[in-house]
Amino acid sequence: MSIYEVFMPALSSTMTEGKIVSWVKSPGDKVEKGETVVVVESDKADMDVESFYEGYLAHIIVQAGETAPVGAAIALLAETEAEIETAKSQAQGAGAAKQETTATAAPTKTADTATSTRPALATQNGSNHRSGRVVASPRARKLAKELKVDLSNISGSGPYGRIVAEDVEAAIGKTSQPPVSAAPITPPPVVTPVATAPTKPAPTPTPAVTAVPGQVVPLNTLQSAVARNMVASLSVPVIHVGYTITTDALDKLYKQIKSKGVTMTALLAKAVAVTLQKHPLINANYSDQGIVYPASINVAVAVAMDDGGLITPVLQNADQMDIYSLSRTWKSLVERARVKKLQPEEYSTGTFTLSNLGMFGVDRFDAILPPGQGSILAIGASRPQVVATTDGMFGIKQQMQVNMTSDHRIIYGAHAAAFLQDLAKLIETDPQSLTM
Numbered sequence: 001m002s003i004y005e006v007f008m009p010a011l012s013s014t015m016t017e018g019k020i021v022s023w024v025k026s027p028g029d030k031v032e033k034g035e036t037v038v039v040v041e042s043d044k045a046d047m048d049v050e051s052f053y054e055g056y057l058a059h060i061i062v063q064a065g066e067t068a069p070v071g072a073a074i075a076l077l078a079e080t081e082a083e084i085e086t087a088k089s090q091a092q093g094a095g096a097a098k099q100e101t102t103a104t105a106a107p108t109k110t111a112d113t114a115t116s117t118r119p120a121l122a123t124q125n126g127s128n129h130r131s132g133r134v135v136a137s138p139r140a141r142k143l144a145k146e147l148k149v150d151l152s153n154i155s156g157s158g159p160y161g162r163i164v165a166e167d168v169e170a171a172i173g174k175t176s177q178p179p180v181s182a183a184p185i186t187p188p189p190v191v192t193p194v195a196t197a198p199t200k201p202a203p204t205p206t207p208a209v210t211a212v213p214g215q216v217v218p219l220n221t222l223q224s225a226v227a228r229n230m231v232a233s234l235s236v237p238v239i240h241v242g243y244t245i246t247t248d249a250l251d252k253l254y255k256q257i258k259s260k261g262v263t264m265t266a267l268l269a270k271a272v273a274v275t276l277q278k279h280p281l282i283n284a285n286y287s288d289q290g291i292v293y294p295a296s297i298n299v300a301v302a303v304a305m306d307d308g309g310l311i312t313p314v315l316q317n318a319d320q321m322d323i324y325s326l327s328r329t330w331k332s333l334v335e336r337a338r339v340k341k342l343q344p345e346e347y348s349t350g351t352f353t354l355s356n357l358g359m360f361g362v363d364r365f366d367a368i369l370p371p372g373q374g375s376i377l378a379i380g381a382s383r384p385q386v387v388a389t390t391d392g393m394f395g396i397k398q399q400m401q402v403n404m405t406s407d408h409r410i411i412y413g414a415h416a417a418a419f420l421q422d423l424a425k426l427i428e429t430d431p432q433s434l435t436m
Contacts, residue, residue, distance in 0.1 A: 003087045004053050006037065006075040008068045019067045019221050020074065021046050025057045028084060031077060038074070041221050046340040055079045058087030067221075143168045164343070222309035232371045236286075239408040240366050243420035247382045247398045250431045257323070257435065266315075266327040269299045269354060270434045271426055272377065273318035276352060279419045283351050285374045286409045300350025300370070301330070303337055312370070313337050314350045323435050358382060364401040375406040375416070 058078040156163035300312035313333035358381035367378040382400040
């Protein structure tokens, strides 16, 4: 018999606190092992959090709408129904503080209960078996059941080694590329994020708060995360390099394959990814130990959120995907980003970022370098321009301005210029190769 603490999980490597979106279970409800208990808003997504234990939700410490630091106790879980009142008394005796709650009133286990369970959690690249149980998202379990796949033989690529749907698809050869694991993050105790269960309706995006003159509107969680990242970027010395690219050939290709679901964003991301193959330094980032060259080319694309802030969904292995798969993946990422249902590895693993304001008619702008990356490319609108042709005449060409911001500690002007020159050459003379 014991009482367990449910902790605020670390849903991403940059998360320091989380906000309770809603409690799926109410005090007194029975909780099964692996069942979703609470929905937590991290810095950029809403995540279901499941319990590692079977029991009863005895007491909620952090209510819906409130925030708590990572690792803080947010609820108490009683092993038996008879211990619910004991847990409530324990919480009241501790003043319902949002700090570690010592289970002094529990008949057997104390605060060491939570500590002793921590080794059972795997790192993101580690085992997906916890106490003999295979840890997989609901979507992955459903897919495995439909396809008759044994989950015990699959290595998980999700947070803390969790098996996700892409792992199941890869196991039966349905995906051409294995999913790429995100960088390991410190595992939280007792609870772990899981993919959104397909049976639950997607939440409606929160509309942006209407500003009232004279009123101070607090930043939401996503805006606060963006603000922290922008401040962190101020410490990095950067260089800005611009280039003019003629887009007639790319525009022609886009018109030809648009009906097949291909987007201009996917075409630009693919062009950048292919060019990065020739310029690995532009895909790298700085560290105190030296230059870090990622094992893959993951192109992140900035997306403005309806309720404020922005997020950068990541097209992993963009250089290796065909343009049609890339477009389908991008569509799925954007749809899930709008309802804050991206997994951490889907927005935190970018190695190079695109920021496109061309659809707003912006001619040119400089983008702020994201933390942990070496470069970001700002893309302006493609406009008709009067240019001199090779035969000495004048003609009309569609041209766009791109400006690249790079970490000047490792990327110099010549490096950026060479990359942009090759990108322009690909877009202007051989865009058809993007479909191969």
